[in-house]
Amino acid sequence: MTVQMNSGISVDCVVFGFDGKDLKVLLIKRKYPVEGLSAEDPKLPGAMILENETIPQAASRVLEESTGLSQIYLKQVGIFSDPDRVSPEELDWICKYHNIKTERVVTVGYYALVKLTDRIISYTLRRGASWVRVDDIHYLVMDHKKILAEALLALQKEMILSPIAFELLPKKFTISQLQNLFSAVTGIGMDNRNFRKKILSSGLLKATGEKERGVAHKPAMYYEFNRSSYKKAMKERTGLEFINNWAY
Amino acid sequence: MTVQMNSGISVDCVVFGFDGKDLKVLLIKRKYPVEGLSAEDPKLPGAMILENETIPQAASRVLEESTGLSQIYLKQVGIFSDPDRVSPEELDWICKYHNIKTERVVTVGYYALVKLTDRIISYTLRRGASWVRVDDIHYLVMDHKKILAEALLALQKEMILSPIAFELLPKKFTISQLQNLFSAVTGIGMDNRNFRKKILSSGLLKATGEKERGVAHKPAMYYEFNRSSYKKAMKERTGLEFINNWAY
Structure with a gap:
């Protein structure tokens, strides 16, 4: 045909x-x-x-x-x-x-x-x-x-809007990699400490217990995306999210 | 032609x-x-x-x-x-x-x-x-x-994501009208008091001083969208908004 x-x-x-x-x-x-x-x-x-x-x-x-x-x-x-x-x-x-x-x-x-x-x-x-x-x-x-x-x-x-960043990252990643990704995409430089604090307190990451190997610097922890905590947060949406979004 | x-x-x-x-x-x-x-x-x-x-x-x-x-x-x-x-x-x-x-x-x-x-x-x-x-x-x-x-x-x-709601509202509107619009579009029923409190504390609305006339209920205040406060908030974005967005 x-x-x-x-x-x-x-x-x-x-x-x-x-x-x-x-x-x-x-x-x-x-x-x-x-x-x-x-x-x-x-x-x-x-x-x-x-x-x-x-x-x-x-x-x-x-x-x-x-x-x-x-x-x-x-x-x-x-x-x-x-x-x-x-x-x-x-x-x-x-x-x-x-x-x-x-x-x-x-x-x-x-x-x-x-x-x-x-x-x-x-x-x-x-x-x-x-x-x-x-x-x-x-x-x-x-x-x-x-x-x-x-x-x-x-x-x-x-x-x-959504956690698509994890489509680009390996299953296990360091917080630096996640931060590099956001900086590369948005073009906004972010303060390391602030980024780490915010992302860890969000509950969206899960520590794997594994650390980097064979690196010259202090080995960083590998994290995974916490899909279930994300889904739970989505379910609890109230329809008022727009206010926080507009009002940063 | x-x-x-x-x-x-x-x-x-x-x-x-x-x-x-x-x-x-x-x-x-x-x-x-x-x-x-x-x-x-x-x-x-x-x-x-x-x-x-x-x-x-x-x-x-x-x-x-x-x-x-x-x-x-x-x-x-x-x-x-x-x-x-x-x-x-x-x-x-x-x-x-x-x-x-x-x-x-x-x-x-x-x-x-x-x-x-x-x-x-x-x-x-x-x-x-x-x-x-x-x-x-x-x-x-x-x-x-x-x-x-x-x-x-x-x-x-x-x-x-953005304050396009105001494209659908008249220049001056009541908080009830804004809430009705959000409910109509999202299909999510919202608590009146919570909605009013959140939207007023966001700084995105400006009271006009005018009130409804000729209504049977207690006349409501008319508000306008506060474009300059929205623009200011946009400028102060840090690139970390995604964390709040995902983590509701």
């Missing part, structure tokens, strides 16, 4: 990974060169949607192809629909690469959160992709830089 | 209004009957996007046409891209009504917040539209009921 592509709509995915210190994004190359465009240009993983799939299904497909993972945190960032978001040369490339005919491509941006395990790193490197520090990304094809900026904003917002 | 429609993509808008007591949604009628479909079927205001406009521009156009207002709070709810979201009869109706040819329509849902002034009510009623209590909406065409449900969820979430 031949599955037709819906020629006007694509998806592009910002895959975030965290290595304990820096926030990184998965970038691929254009692969097929076209007149005036380099095959080496960095871009986000993406695809045109197929006629028989939903847009989230297309995003999951792209993610599975580019990371080898199927069950990962995936969230829509927004729709990018500027009629001129793709230059004539880029449109030409898209049409040739996908063998379609379209005057315009509207893309839906997604962001995904992955744990940067050795397995995923070697999988992505084998495919010629790379993990680049967010701060080091200066150019991406088309409007992918804009999609990345919006994804980062969405991640910041969502991290305040 | 003829502007071509992008035949595969539409926008649909959930316009929320609040009358001091109930949360309402603006509904229109299908207008043009097609074999097997009634012209009386209620639906959300919507349109196919034009080739030379972005999707948010299309949503603004729909809102301006249906409410007469241009500067209103408008936010994307999500994309509805089930290949079967539109039945063959509905697709037939869309193609005839818009004079296009397409096998599928992907729609982008938006929600808008308006103050239910006399002016907007008479404008919409003149055009045959109606404001229906959210709880009284049992059927809408296509997947519009699903779009409404998602819009309500998005509104709930956003109201916890």
